[in-house]
Amino acid sequence: MTDALPPALAITPPNRPLSGRVSPPGSKSITNRALLLAAMAEGTSRLTGALKSKDTVLMARALRDMGVTIDEPDATSFLVTSTGRLNAPAAPLSLGNAGTATRFLTAAVATIEGTVVIDGDEDMRLRPIKPLVDALIALGIDAESPTGCPPVTIHGTGRFGSGRVEIDASLSSQYVSALLMAAPFGDGPIEVALAGKDIGARGYVDLTLAAMRAFGAKVDSRDDGSWLVQPTGYKATDFHIEPDASAATYLWGIEALTGGRIDLGVAEGAFTQPDAAAQAVIAQFPDMPEVIDGSQMQDAVPTIAVVAAFNNRPVRFVGIANLRVKETDRIRAVANELNRIMPGLAREEGDDLLVASDPDLASKLAGRNARARIETYHDHRIAMSFALAGLRVPGIVILDPACTGKTYPDYWDMLAGLGVELIPTA
Structure with missing residues (x-):
């Protein structure tokens, strides 16, 4: 059927x-996190229990467009091989209405040297992303989103900045997760802090932290509203998705x-x-x-x-x-x-x-x-x-x-x- x-x-x-x-x-939320972290880790990672659906297919396609090798040995596994860095794609990344992929990649592509456009379908172009773009700009990244929704254009220098950055996460915890996952590529430690106490589903930030640590990141929760991430990059690993x-x-x-x-x-x-x-x-x-x-x-x-x-x-x-x-x-x-x-x-x-x-x-x-x-x-x-x-x-x-x-x-x-x-x- x-x-x-x-x-x-x-x-x-x-x-x-x-x-x-x-x-x-498999969990969509965890699959998309694991795909991105594996793509930013040097070496080969095996992801098992993964979801193969429209959203994760779009994420995998975008990562392939940025030079990552992703094989699919069976219906629930990805084999991800990367140099540890993403490369500028030849064309805009079109992510349909995949919110996690769009938010996560908007931050991740800021680590690239070159210009990247993150876009989606007509529904995605109505979904807010301005708080994340504002946070990237605060880190010194050249980012623009004229409507406050996709498309987003990032003019990257290969550097992700350092220091403290505040983000309004009242609309979505995905903004926080996006920043956290890119932060290990900072020039120095990066503190990600909430602007105010409101946040979407906080438990999804915990999912992000667990996945980051599995791939070798060093991140500490300083209090209920801030996290300190060290500039460690990521290491390839085998990772099972619940x-x-x-x-x-x-x-x-x-x-x-x-x-x-x-x-x-x-x-x-x-x-x-x-x-x-x-x-x-x-x-x-x-x-x-x-x-x-x-x-x-x-x-x-x-x-x-x-x-x-x-x-x-x-x-x-x-x-x-x-x-x-x-x-x-x-x-x-x-x-x-x-x-x-x-x-x-x-x-x-x-x-x-x-x-x-x-x-x-x-x-x-x-x-x-x-x-x-x-x-x-x-x-x-x-x-x-x-x-x-x-x-x-x-x-x-x-x-x-x-x-x-x-x-x-x-x-x-x-x-x-x-x-x-x-x-x-x-």
Whole structure:
């Protein structure tokens, strides 16, 4: 099914518990970090357990365009060979709507001697990057982004500066991770400090630090808001990538909504990614709390919100303003599509999302003939999350199902493997 997905898929509620063994794909977040660090390390690194999806393919292609050799010996491994330095590409780097790759490479290419343009698709050109560009300029790097979003042009001298740099990370922790990963190429130690205390999902910075240290970087956390990075460069290493916690949220959602049991092949406590916190929340269904702070598990919010539609009491999601600058405005998208299923099911209140919740939702909608055609906004997480509603509600149709290839290429095959009937439709 994955190779030739139709324009839309209709989901037939299974009306039974779904159980089985499903291995989530490798973490996108960790795969893209490991690819970049291996590309900036002298020698050959073997990355295992990796995700092969649209986002990581775009990252690998960009690194190849900058002179890095990347072989793929099997479906979950990369073999990365590098001189330890990136070279200026012959053309602009086009990264689609891959946010991690765009932010990470914007800082990394500042270590290059030459001019590099970082660009993306029309959606990426609406996603803010100005705080990162401002931080690079503060380090003495010639960087420009006329709109505050991609494209970004870097005129590099091969030097990354030194000293203290402050960055506004209130929109995304990826700005911090991008600076940290490039900082070992500084002329001297670099202190990366938050401008204010607000930061996106801080746990992703911890993922960055762990990966950096695995590749030989020396970085110390000075306090809650600053990190000191020594100019060590990186050393090639073998690195294993854990399964994707964001992908696991859909499996936990399947368990909750069908009363089944999915064996992920990994202990729930083994995840180091922030979205793993969603498991404890989803496990409380149908009595999830009335207020859920999504600030530190942002990619899990659409999953939890769809599950919340069937909860015993309404749920308010707070701390999620950053969801407005993801692949789409996810607060608005989730509210719109829940209301497409049943008017009044969700609403936006400022940057909060309120899901009205109705434990009888499935029975109320069981007799209807109309279909709820779910607009996915080219956003993989909207598609995968709303597919969960189709496990209970008849008539759910997911438009543009192929968008799940961004992070979970086998998503629909996984559902079919669990016994969910997916009907191709126009």
